[in-house]
Amino acid sequence: MAGADGDVLRADLHEVLGAVVDDVSEHDAGFHMSKNLQSLQALYDGDANCYLHALQLALVGPLKHDGRGRSSQDIERLLRIVSAVSYAPGDFARFVRFALRGCEAEDRNVRFHCTQLTGHLLGHATDISDELWEDVAKIILQRAKDKFPTIRAASVVALQLLQTLSVDDVEAISTAVLRLAVTDPSKEVRVAATEKVAVLNTSIGDLLIRVRDVSPDVRATVFKVLATVDTAAILSPSDRVHMLDQGMNDRDESVVSACQDMVLAWLRRVNGSPVELLSQLTIEKAPAVCSSLCRWLLKTHATDLSTPNIKDKALFGSALSVADAFFWKEQCQYYQSIKHDEMLELLLPTISSYCDLLRHLHTSLADAVDEAEKDQVLVVGQYVLQLGVALDFQDEVGRRQLIHLLRTFFQSIAFESKWLHDAVMLLAMICRSTEFEFVQYMTEITSDLYDQMQEMDSMSLETRTELTERLDAVDAQLEDESLSPQAYDALSAEALALEKQLEEPKTLQWLRCLELAAKLLQFTRQNLRNATIAGVLHMILPAIDSDIPALREKGLEGLGLYCLLDRHMAAKHAIVFWRVLNADDEDGDSKHVCIQVLLDFFTAFKQFEVLPVVEDDEVVTSRVILDGLATYFCVDQRELDEWDLPTQTLVVRGFIKLFLLGRIQDLETLQHLLELYFHPFLKEMVISDEHGFCSETLQMLTVFYHAADCALISSASHHVLSRALYGVSSVPFAEAAPYLLQLLQHPRRDGSCDINHHNKVAIWVCVEMLALHEVTNVIARASKKQFLHQWWTLLQNLEWSVDAPANDDETEDDDDAPIARSRKRDDVKVEAGVSAHDAPPTDDAPPTDDAPPTDDVLLYILLDEVCTLVPENAKLKAKMAAAFGESFKCELTDAIQTWMVNAVGTRKDVLSKGVYKRGMQYRAAPKREANDSVTEEEELGSDAIESDESDGESRKSRKTRTKASAAPTRATTARQSKSAAAAKLKASISSDEASAIEIEDDSSAIEIEDDEEDEEEETKDAEEKKTPVKMEATDDGDENASMGDDDDDASMSDNE
DSSP, X not given: OOHHHHHHHHHHHHHHHXXXXXXXXXXXXXXXXXXXXXXXXXXXXXXXXXXXXXXXXXXXXXXXXXXXXXXXXXXXXXXXXXXXXXXXXXHHHHHHHHHHHXXXXXXXXXXXXXXXXXXXXXXXXXXXXXHHHHHHHHHHHHHTTOSSHHHHHHHHHHHHHHHHHOSTXXXXXXXXXXXXXXXXXXXXXXXXXXXXXXXOTTTHHXXXXXXXXXXXXXXXXXXXXXXXXXXXXXXXXXXXXXXXXXXXXXXXXXXXXXHHHHHHHHXXXXXXXXXXXXXXXXXXXXXXXXXXXXXXXXXXXXXXXXOOOHHHHHHTTOOOOHHHHHHHHHHHHHHHHTTOHHHXXXXXXXXXXXXXXXXHHHHHHHHOOSHHHHHHHHHHHHHHHHHGGGSOTTOHHHXXXXXXXXXXXXXXXXXXXXXXXXXXXXXXXXXXXOHHHHHHHHHHHHHHHHHHHHHSOOOOHHHHHHHHHHHHHHHHHHTOTTOOHHHXXXXXXXXXXXXXXXXXXXXXXXXXHHHHHXXXXXXXXXOTTSHHHHTTHHHHHHHHTOSOHXXXXXXXXXXXXXXXXXXXHHHHHHHHHHHHHXXXXXXXXXXHHHHHHHHHHHHHSTTOOOOOEEETTEEEOHHHHHHHHHGGGOTXXXXXXXXXXHHHHHHHHHHHHHHHTTSOOOHHHHHHHHHHTTOHHHHHHTTTSTTSOOOHHXXXXXXXXXXXXXXXXXXXXXXXXXXXXXXXXXXXXXXXHHHHHHHHOOXXXXXXXXXXXXXXXXXHHHHHHHHHHHOOSSSOHHHHXXXXXXXXXXXXXXXXXXXXXXXXXXXXXXXXXXXXXXXXXXXXXXXXXXXXXXXXXXXXXXXXXXXXXXXXXXXXXXXHHHHXXXXXXXXXXXXXXXXXXXXXXXXXXXXXXXXXXXXXXXXXHHHTSHHHHHXXXXXHGGGOOGGGOSOHHHHHOHHHHHHHHTHHHHHHTOOEEOOOSSSOOOSOOTGGGSOHHHXXXXXXXXXXXXXXXXXXXXXXXXXXXXXXXXXXXXXXXXXXXXXXXXXXXXXXXXXXXXXXXXXXXXXXXXXX
């Protein structure tokens, strides 16, 4: 471009571009934007070649701009307008390649703006050549992996447009967008990718898991995206329930609002019919979620609903769908809760009509020809019975009529057992004014049934045994995969006939009697002082001795409910449930009942003690039962079968209740619960379900840890981390350490807990390091050095604090005091709340359990003692100087000195034998070199042992500790007086830093971090690295000793 014409075009172009940058189009509805675009189009039409050359030169400056503040919007508007010009195909390709060259530049600002420019250009592309498409796809996919999140977010727009321009390699493009939406560590990138991801059958599963994202912005974006597309063919009913469950109960209001907008979009697609909306959900599997949805719609959008007259449909004999019955029930219960009598009068039938409806459903169930029809009638009947609690029982005639009908149903074996719970609850509601009437009705019915049952003939034991063996044989034959369809059908019919023969009327009558007795005990508010209720025991005990598993199960359930009404009865009969639980030939369902009943005993009664009984040469006590139940945690099992998993969930739920109610404070049990969170089988279950997070045990534990006694968590953490590090358990130390430290770093709670638990952790980490250093003849020196390094790394990442750091200026204002003053230490020790029989075994107990009250002197002495083990201790000493103060003085009292010697010695003995010794040797075995096969005792000689024996005496000579220079240090130490051989061991800790295993927060962590590195923070960090620390030099070589707090973006691969 040369000559006057070129200069004029360049000047005109600069003028237009300047106007674009200065324009604030939002104030004029885009008028100036359209005007500027027309001006650029005119310049391009006048001289296309000169225009493109001048435009590229003019864009160099904006592309290099850092785009801070308002200028970011100006540059983005500039790129959007220059991309909107209608270019010829050749000029368009030339402009795109100009943008692609910038996408590969070293300057991050150029890469960012050129990625934006590429996305805008693709948005205006009508067609694109295969060669250019391949180049664009290759470079944009590279930018999707850029280390800066802003560039990755900008690449999402271009990737989304590439999916629509060609069908070639569209799978790779869609995969890249989905990967950014699911796994990117930056919140902004995940939001941008979620907005652009294509909602398909292949991507919906990952999007559904994102509704559990750590960022509320990402969660809200998922709901907004799904509200804009028709998901009728993509989302299954269970998917919709999962989304409603997560969205409607989210703790962030923006996410709840986005979920509600999605529900309204679904409602509009079904023409405002709530029944049609409910028919797209699995109501039977998630009634609570569907109930919450209905009540929200009735409360906020009742006028927008198109509701049919379900009452007339039901009373005229038409078949009700599950959605019809459920919404009818929810309408009645909602308007009853707000006391809207006018709506209730319109919705509710009379009691007489309601009785006719129940008879009709009972008859329809008997006449059902297939399983699907029968299942539908069963569910509809449940909701109709639940609807009955909203009826007006002031009509005495109708009330008596309904009571008579229910009594008739209860006395009939043909009445469905699944309806029994709701029917008994309805009867209790009718008799709520006088509970005596309810108890009388129920005892009369159960007594009549029991008397009739005793008069019936029983099947002989020989006949029952023969039929049972034949049924087992048929079931075994049905498992043969080589069976023909005809043979399989014949065997199935034979199995059904055998089952029918085994269901003798006497057994069914007894089961109904036990079911009603259990419901009476469940709904009554009386205790065993009521002779009528106490009399049901004679119906229950014979069932427990029956040889029929179903009768034993119902008998155990009834006995458990009976004992819950009286503490002494529970203590007397607890041994019955314990015996059944330990019986090898007992049915699994009966064992579940026993586990639940025993846990209920400990939950309902404070300090529950069973009557001691000798079983297998062992006295059964409450402690024995609790220990036995804790074995069902299955912490040491690698595989869990179909019985272990629900049993584990049942036991975990029970023990969580016991801890939260303060019934137990057992450290050993809590240690097992902490280890269970990292169980490999449960971790696999997180990704095995269609929506993820399918392990109920993991979900309960996650909530429990934050609600449990943090002092107990602190005491149990030592056991968990030491077992993990030394290979005693399968818990990954790199995952457990950051999680437990974060768990113990809770905010200050008014009136609850106001202590820094990291102080206690720091104390036992110091003791652990000192004890491990003195362990000999167990593992090689290199392996010990690796263990010490990991404890040292953990110690450096602790955020301990001091109650009242020393201040050189006594008159200084309180406002200038260090922040470390803000935390006070709790005087109440966790051991005061742990009874003697709840203490863990001696060889597993943390060494600090018998410590005097934790104070600054003890913390300082231990930290200073550990610093002598590791030469690279400048950072820790600088932190000590800042926290304790330069004039801090401490006195080594006899009590502290004695405690240190005893604590280190006790822990040394624990590590030198038993499971810890075997674990350390196993963990260290694969890493031994040929020259490291000898133990430390053989390598160092007897001098090290002698120096260890004299260590206690050398400590006694130290009485005071004063500060020396910048960091408070001691004039003499016991470690400095060790022999040359021991000094060699200390020096070796730093000589092999690269071989040590570090604690890092891996990118596959449970939660996605939201840290984003911008240029301002990057510059600030660089300046801080150049500025030396005033307190001490920081060249301690521990830059890599982190707990995963580094910027996630630093872990991303660079652009080239």
